[in-house]
Amino acid sequence: MRDFATGRKKDLDLVIARPAGDSADMEGSLRGLAQKYDVPLDATQRALLDGLPDIQVAPVGAVLVALEAKAAMTAHIKALPRLYDELNSSHVCVHGASAQALAIAYIQVNSATEFASSVSNNFSLSNFPLRVSRHAQPKDTLRVLSKMGELPRRTRIGENGFDGIGVTVLDFANQGGPVEILNAPPAPQPGDQFHYDAMISRMAHEYDSRFVAV
Secondary structure (H helix, E strand, O other): OEOOOOOOEOOOOEEEEEEOOOHHHOOOEHHHHHHHOOOOOOHHHHHHHHOOOOOEOOOEEEEEEEEEEEEEOOOHHHHHHHHHHHHHHHHHHHHHHOOOOEEEEEEEEEOOOEEOOOOOOOOOOOOOOOOOEEOOOOHHHHHHHHHHOOOOEOOOOOOOOEOEEEEEEEEOOOOOOOOEEEOOOOOOOOOOOOOHHHHHHHHHHHHHHHOOOO
């Protein structure tokens, strides 16, 4: 999408918008993304997806909701400046395109004590031993959460900041094992403003308030 105020372009992870151009030119849909990206779904998950409106994938016209997703998987402290700057620039771009639009940030933070990064293991593992990065947990996770708490938020149109922020804490060593969602502290707890459910609830409420006629 493009910031109308500055002309700057930025790729965002999810944008709900009025489409640009004729609907006949649209290709793909929300439900079709699961098949396109080979997302594994059980019967219950498939039924939930089939129950959603099959929104068409199309070029962005007038923006309604824009979500930027970022992750801090390893080298948490080193990655903080880039993580913060990339998130902060996204709400500026969204509101530069439309002051009415909802700008949402979603962050995943890895709480695992070690992580096998694809960057540091960019070679054949049959010839070299696995390089594992060590994390000082929960200190590293808490440091990221603290920095995310500095992101600006807004409560009304015309202010600067995000309209909603959500954080999920994972336990992900990236060595062939499962990805676990951490519900205990330091993960945001139910009722916290950065809890995933709170992000969804706030986004839905603000959408209903601003775009009731859409």
